[in-house]
Amino acid sequence: MSDFAPRVFSGVQPTGNLHLGNYLGAIRKFVALQESQDCIYCVVDLHSITAQLVHEDLKSQIRSITAAFLAAGIDPKRHIVFNQSRVSGHAELAWIFNCVARIGWMNRMTQFKEKAGKDRENASLGLLAYPSLMAADILLYRATHVPVGDDQKQHLELTRDIAIKFNNDFSERIAEAGLGTEIAVGEETVNGYFPITEPLIGGEATRVMSLKDGAKKMSKSDPSDLSRINLTDDAEQIARKIKKAKTDPDALPSEPKGLEGRPEADNLVGIFAALAEKTKADVLSEFGGRQFSEFKPVLADLAVEKLSPINGEMRRLIDDPGHIDAVLKDGGERAGAIAEKTMRDVKDIVGFLR
Known part of the structure; x- marks a missing residue:
């Protein structure tokens, strides 16, 4: 892609309890990536005030997300x-x-349209502009890769557009300052300061849906707690939620094509596949032809097996806020050193007087 040193950046908002979708779609991937990549993982608390300005206890939510990172296996000493x-x-x-x-870029963002709804005139400017902040989060560390779910691909495209436009608009100054790096953009090679960040998408259940409605994404903001499995749920709560998960009356198909038009079945099979680190085809070869009354208990046992250790460690860490705060302080200092270098370069490129 370029001469940039490979670096992964990703963040999670501190809003409400983390759930199974956050774990399978993001945090578990974070843990795997740290074995082969230089990683920076961030609790994006600035993003948390775009849709809701006043939070009851933002500090405890920040600590809770951090606890989830650590409980899942992220090493804050090897990474940031x-x-x-x-x-x-x-x-x-x-x-x-x-x-x-450009304003047109922002107006096309699907998530803004969904979150602002029909009352767009009353949405905060931060909600409209937050994809620009997301681009800054990534490019402040000149990250080359970002693990994203399907719903974030559009925002990463915007990050790439911003990097390309910045590199093009300031190409002469970047070259004059000796700050450029050769970057492949399509079939061309250009000299730029910011990398054209690549998405990392893969695995089963990259988009985990609600247990109550297979057409809706599993969400922290859903009013029904039965719609999601929280990372803080105990074994009994996990089993109860899977037992009550919406399904259809038909047996499981023997191959993935049979899941078409069956969103709830597809969701539960995808969750099983992701937790077991198998494909949907593998799961259906084992459970095809069986009823959900047989499948759900096995899924519940698997979910409890995978999530209970994280649940217990999260509770232990949350009871030790001093340790969490020390991790965040150390990480902030190390991240700040990288960011400071980037901002010095950017200010010189733009032409600010330092």
Whole structure:
């Protein structure tokens, strides 16, 4: 892709309890990536105020997300774990990117349309502009790869568009300052400062759906707690939620094509496949022709087996906020050192007087 040193960046918002979808779609991938990549994992607390300005206890939510990172197996000594608001470069670079991005780009963002709904005029400016902040989060560390779910692919495309436009608009200054790196953009090679970040998408159940409605994504904001499996749920709660999960009256098919038009069945098979680290085809070869009354108890046992250790460690860590705060402080200092270098370069490229 380029001469940039490979680096992974990703973040999770501190809003409500983390659930199975967050774990399978993001956190478990974070753990796997740290074995082969230089990783920066962030609790994106600035993002958390875009849709809801006032939170009951934002500090405890930040600590809870951090606890989930650590309980799942992320090593904060080998890699960086911090909360976004500790590093001022995120907000500084986001403002510059607000001036790089075009309003038309922002208006096309699907998530803004969904979250703002029909009352778009009353949505916060932060909600409209937060993809620009997301681009700043990634490019502040000149990250080359981001693990994303299907619903975040559009935002990563915007990050790439911003990087390309910045590199093009300031190409001469980047070259004059000796800050450029050869970057492949399509079939062309250009000299730029920011990488064209690549998505990392893969595995089963990259998008986990609600247990009550297979057409809706599993969400922390869903009013029904039965719609999701929280990472803090105990074994009894996990088993009860899977038992009550919506299904259809037909038996499981013998191959994935038979899941078409059956969103709830597809969701539960996808969850089983992801937890067992198998394909949907593998799962259906074992359970095809069997009823959900047989499948659900096996799925519940598997979910309890995989999630209970994380649940217990999360509870232990949450009871030790001093340890979590120390991890975030150390991570913030290390992230800040990288960010400071980027912001010095960017200010020189833009032409600010330092």
